[in-house]
Amino acid sequence: MAILSRLKSAFRLLPRSSATYATYNTSPPKRYKHAPVFVPPDLYLRIFTAPDPTLSVVTILEQCFQEHRTLSYNVLVSIIKQLRLSKRYESALQVSFWMSEKGYYEPKSADFSTRLELIAKVKGIEEAESYFDSIPNHLRTGECYNTLLNCYVRVRDVDKAERIMMQMRHLGFARSTFARNCVLKLYYRTQNYDKAEEFLLEMKRERIYFDCYTFSAMINLCGAKSDVEGIDKLLARLEDDPSYSRHADWGVYAIAANWYGKLGIHDKAFNALKKSEVRLNYRYWKTAIPNLMTQYARIGKKEEAMRLWDIYKMDGKLLNIDYAAVIDSVLRLGGIELAKSIFEEWESRYQYFSNFFIQNKMIRAYARNGNMEAAEAIFNRTIMKGGKPSLFTWSELLSGYIQQNNLSKAVQSLKEAVSLCEVGYRWMPLPESLAAIFQYLKGNGDMEGAEDLIRLLSSKNLISIDVHNKLMSWMMDVESNEHAIDVLGGDSHKQTGEISEPEEDRSNPDFSLSHQ
Template sequence: MVLLTRLRSALRLLPRSSATYATSAASTSNLSPAKRNQSANVYVPQDLYRRIFIVTDPTLPVVTILEQWVQDGRTLSYNELLFVIKQLRSRKRYKNALEVSYWMSEKGYSEPRSSDFSLKLDLIAKVKGIEEAESYFDSIPNYLRTTDCYSTLLNCYAQVRDVDKAKRIMLQMRHLGFAGSTLARNALLNLYYQTQNYDKVENLLLEMKEDGIKFDRFTFSTLINTYAAKSNIEGIDKLLAQLEDDPSYSGSVDWGVYAVAANCYRKLGFHDKAFNALKKSEECVDYTIWKKAFPHLITQYATIGKKEEVMRLWNIYKMDGKLLKTDYSAVISSFLKLDDIELAKIIFEEWESRNQYFRNFFMPNKMIAAYSRKGKMEEAEAIVNRTISKGGKPNEWTWSGLLLGYISHRNFPMAVRCMKEAVSICEVGRKWRPLPESLAAIFQYLKFNGDMEEAEDLIRLLSSKNVISLDVHNKLMSWIKDVESNVPAIDALGGYSHKQTGEISEPEEDRNNPDFCLSHQ
C-alpha cells in the first residue's frame, strides 16, 4: 500500500473508480495476475500461459498444447479458452486464435452463442479474407445473427475499406433495428475517415446526434483525426474545450482522447499544444490503467523532444517494480528517439541482466541498429554475440541493422554477407524490405569489383523471396552484364521501392498511432 500511495502521489492523480485488486495472494499463488480477463476476472494457470505465450514458437499450433494439457489430466473451462483466444488476437496471432476457436467448438466447450460467432467472424476475416468471412456470416443461424455479428461484419468491411458494402450492411442493420449501437456507427465513422470522406464523417455525427446515439472516446477521436486531416487546428481546440466544459461528456473522455489530440497536434507541428494535451492525458490516468498508458505517453513525450518528461515518467514508473518487456522497449525507443544512446544502453543492459534466455532479437535489434547508425560496429557486434549466447536467433532486422553500419564503414564483404543472410531468412510476405540505397551500394560494389557471380546469386535470391519484381530482376541482370554501362545501380533498380522503414526498425505496435491508445484500455 505504501508503494501504491507513493505512485499515486507522484502521478498527482486520483482514482476514478473502485476497480478491484482485492484477489488474495493465496487464491492466485499458481496463477498469473497480469494475465487476467478484465471483463470476467478469468485467470489462466501460469504453466499453461507460459506454454502458449512465452515459451512456444508463435508459428506452432496452440491446439497441440491444449490437447496435451487435457491429456495430462488437467481441465479447461470455456472462459479460460475465450481468454486465450482474445490474448492471441491482441498479439496479432490470428491464425492461432482461429484454430483455438475451432477446437473449442469441436470439443463442445460451449453452446453456440452470438458472441462466439462474432469473434470467429472477425478472426476468419483476418486469416482467410473478407469473402470467407461473408460465407461464414451467411452460415450463422438467423436467431444467433444478432447485433454483435452484424457489427463485426460491418467492421470487417471497414478494415478492407469497402465503403459500399459497409453502407449496405448498415442499411440492413437499420431495417433490423440493430443500428442503434455506438460501436456500429463508430466503425462506419472510422471507415469514412480512413477513406478521406471527411464530409461524410461530419454528416454521420449529425445523424448520430439526431438518433440519440451516445458519443464515446472512439467517436471523439475520429472527429479529432478528421479535423487534423483537414489541418483544422481550431476545430480540435474547440472540441477539447467543449469536452472540458460540458460535464455530460465526462464519461466519454479519457486519457486516450487527449493522447490522440496530442498526436495530431504533433503531426501538424504544434508541439506546445501537443505537450499540453499530453499533460491533460496524464491527468486522466489513474493507477488501474497507468501500466497501459505509460508506454504511449513516454513515447509521445520523446517524439516532441521532451527528454525531462521521459525521465520523469520513467523514474515514476520504476517505482512499481514490475517492469515488462514492453515497458523497457518503450523507454529504450524513447531515448533513442532523443539521440541519447548512452541512457538507452544503461536501460538495455538492465533489461539484459534480468533475462537469462532470449527467445528473439526484438529488443537487441534496437541497440544494434542504433550503434550501427553511429558507426559503432564493435558495440553492435558484441550485442549480437551476447544475444546468440543466450539462445537468441538473428532475424532479418538484425542483419539489416548491421548492414548499414558496414556500408558506412565501406566494409562491403560484410555488407554483402548481411544482405544475403537477411534475404535468406526473410519469409515471403513479411514486412521487411531492404532499402533501395543499400541494395544499390552493394550492387555497385560487386560490379566495380567484377564479382558478377555473387551479384547474380543475390539477384536470384531477391527474386525468389519476391523482394524484387521480374522486371527489376531482368534490368539488374542486364545492368550487371553490361560492363561498359555507367548507369548508377540505383537507376537500374528502377521499379524497386518501399515505403516502410523496416530495414533497421523491427515492427512493433505504433504508439504514435492515433488509435493505439484507444484500443489498449
C-alpha cells in the same frame, strides 16, 4: 498487493485535482473485481511462456486430452483471448476451429464474431466475407455486423463499410456507438472529412450516444483541418458540460495534445498533457505513460518525459518486455533521443545478451534515419556480449546500407538475412534492394558472388525458378542493358521487404479511435 501498493504510490506523483480525482480514482475498473477465468499454470507455460516452436497450440491441447485432462469452454475462450492479445491470431483461429471440431459448445454470436475477426486478420477480408455469409441468420447479430464493419475499416474500404452500414440500419443494428465510431474512424483515415462531419450531424439528429472515442474522432477531424479553435471548443465542452465530462479521459487529451504539438502550439500541448495525466487510471497505465513521455519530449519538455519514466519504473522490477514496450512506443512516435536514453539504461544492466530483441528496435530506428554508425555501434556491442543477430537485424541493416549506397555491406547483410530465413517464412527483401545488389555485383564482374546469392535465394524459395534462370542469363550477358529490376519483375509482387509486425499500436496518438 505489493504491485498495487507501488502503483498507488506512483499515481500520487501524478498531478491531481480533487474534482477529477473523484471520477478518475486509482481503484481498478469494476470488471477486474470479478474473478477471471484462469488458464492452468502448466498449460499457460506451455502455450505462452516457453512454447515448443515445433508444436502448434492445438497439438498442445491434444496432448492435454491424451493426458485425460479436462478443458472447459471458458478456459479455451480465455486462451483465445490471450492469444489475440499476444497478436498470435493464427494460433487463436486454430483453437477456435478446434473447439468446434471437438463439439465443445453450441456456438454463440460472440464466438462467430471472434472467429470472423480472426479470419479477417489471418486469411484476409474475402475469406471473412465468405465466413460471414455462412453464419446462421439467427446468430448473425449486431455483434457480427459490427465486427465485419470493423474489418472493412481496417482495410479502409469505404464502399463496403457504407453498404454494410446500410444493412445494419435496415436490421436495426446501426444505433450502436461502436458502429458509428468505426465509420468515423474510417472517414478520418481516408480523409473523407466532409463525410465525417455529415455523419456526426446525423448522429446528433438521431441522438446517438457520444463517448470518448466519438470525441477523439471529432478532435482528430479538427486537427486534420488545422482548426485549433474547434479543438479548444470541444475540450471546453467536455469540461463544462456534466453530461460529457466523464468522457474526457486521458486519451482524449493526449490526442488534443498531439494536434496542438503538430500545429506548433506548445503551451496548449503542455496543458493538455497535464490534464491527460490527471485522468490516468489503471487500465491504460502501461499504454499511457510511453505516449505522454514522447509527447513531452516532442515539445521540448524532456524533464517531464524523464519524470514519467521514473514513475513508470515504480511498477516493480521492470522486465525486458517493459523496456521493449516503452522503447517501441517512443520510437513509433519519433522520440529517438528519448528512446536512446532508455535503451542505454537498459543496456547497462546486462553483461551478456542471447539475442537482439530490444537492440533491433534501435537498429531499425537508426537505419531508417540514415545513422548507420549508431546502428553498427549497437550491433557490435551486442555481438561482443554474446548476442546472436536475427533475420530482423540483418534485414534492417540491409535497408540502411542500401539507403547509404554501401553495397558491399548490403551484400553481406542480405546473405546473412537469407541464410537465417526459413523456407516459407513471410519475409522478402525489397525488389529495389535486390536490384541494386545485383547491379553492383554485375558492375564489378563478380559472377561467382552473384551465382552464390541467386542459389541461396532459390534455396529458400525467395525467387522463382523462372527468375533464377533469368538472373543467371542476365549476369552472363555482359552486353545486356536491361536493368535488374526488370529481370526481377516476375517476383516483385511477392516482395515486401518487411517482417510482419502488429498492425496497430495503442501508443499511437490515434489509439483511442482504433481500440474500442
